[in-house]
Amino acid sequence: MAKKRKAKASPRRGVSGHPARRALQMAARRPAPDPRSGLLDLLLDTAGDEWWPDSQNAIIERLADLPAHSPLRLENAVVDLVGEELWARTQTETMGFHWDQYLAALADLVRDKIQIGARTGSKVDDLWRLLHGLAAMTPPPSGQMLRRDPDLAVREAITDATAALAKTGIASGWPSDVLRAGPAGEPLLLADAYGSRYALLAPFAWGEQDPHWYCWDIDRCTGDRVVHAGVFASPQEALTEWRAAVGAHAAPAFAQPAPCDQATARDLLNPLCRSDLVGALLMGSESRQLIAEHFRLRQRARALCGSFTVALGPKPQLDLNPIIDDFTAWLRDRDDRRPEREDVATLADHWSHLPGPGYYACSPHRIEHAVILIADGYIEKYAEAALDLLPQWVEWCIERTGLTGELAERSRRAATNNRWNGSDTMDLRRIE
Secondary structure (H helix, E strand, O other), X not given: OOOOEOOOOHHHOOOOOOHHHHHHHHHHOOOOOOOOOHHHHHHHOOOOHHHHHHHHHHHHHOOOOOOOOOHHHHHHHHHHHHHHHHHHHHHHOOOOOOHHHHHHHHHHHHHHHHHXXXXXXXXXXXXXXXXXXHHHHOOOOOOOOOOOOHHHHHHHHHHHHHHHHHHOOOOOOOOOOOOOOEEOOOOEEEEOOOOOEEEEEEEEEEOOEEEEEEEEEEEOXXXXXXXXXXXXXXHHHHHHHHHHHHOOOOOOOOOOOEEOOHHHHHHHHHHHHOOOOHHHOOOOOOOHHHHHOOOHHHHHHHHHHHOOOOOOOOOOOOOHHHHHHHHHHHHHHHHOOOOOHHHHHHHHHHHOOOOHHXXXXXXXXXXXXXXXXXXXXXXXXXXXXXXXOHHHHHHHHHHHXXXXXXXXXXXXXXXXXXXXXXXXXXXXXXXX
């Protein structure tokens, strides 16, 4: 007889153990919602956007001498300005987090104020630079927009504002063209010692102006999730920050990045490039920095992937049966134990969605995540039957990944804590 569960396992592979976050992540992973579905209605609706006008006007009211003649300084200033407002609203509002539509509406408002300023002779320099700062950080469309494309909205706002200024004989000033950074070299990649956390770095510039590096901190313990991103002056600066976040044991200073091939970079950045559906959702645990970078991290990802000559191939399907068979045989030979196949399948299904060697990565973070998923998803006695296998499962993964020393011991200690007390720290960026 099949075990009675709260929910089926497979659609939840690689998502959060926190119920609210998981519901959003599951929605985001549905690639083609039925137009008749309540999910699509929710995403197309801007319910809860009543706070937008006050919020967008607050951004404009805080304008003061935005930088000129440096695309990066202007973009940084606008990213910080908009990001600070969005972060504040996530702390006070409960609805209306339709980020792309918010940005499009903000561009409309700035355009309207420039048009009014042009007619009345008011100063519009900061408004003009704000509009171009928005254009710099806005990602190009992925081809899967459900509603208004923010990139098109910003560009149309610039066109309309330019026409309004020209009509009244006012020079638009700097910049005269839409600013958008492009790749300026090949990306670099550094993985942590467990093989489930990545620093992907790439150089960007505006032609030869304002060269800089962008770094995405990608955590595959809970799925393909960017947990931090930002601009850095050099790879060394980016990696120093990343190592501190990951932990010295998992990201030692002697480990150095290597050139990243296009296929790997595409695979890691694909969630940022493939769909605008995710951009409409908020997980609820983003840091202030990540919210500020919400638009720019996608702009940089799509610019980088757009420069590649290698297309993203089909992702190999993960077949759990050989994995289940291998672990079952290993456990029988090692401990003479013969667990129920369904218990092993439960653990295997919730462990990872990655094919190949990445499946066996067993950081303490991934272990904790698997415990939460299983404990939260099954009737208690069935969850415990699967989680009782966790220490042996982790030992099996340790053998397959070749972990040794303190790294292996940290994983073993994490595996002994194979029960969930119902809490979730909600920290998106974790030490491994």
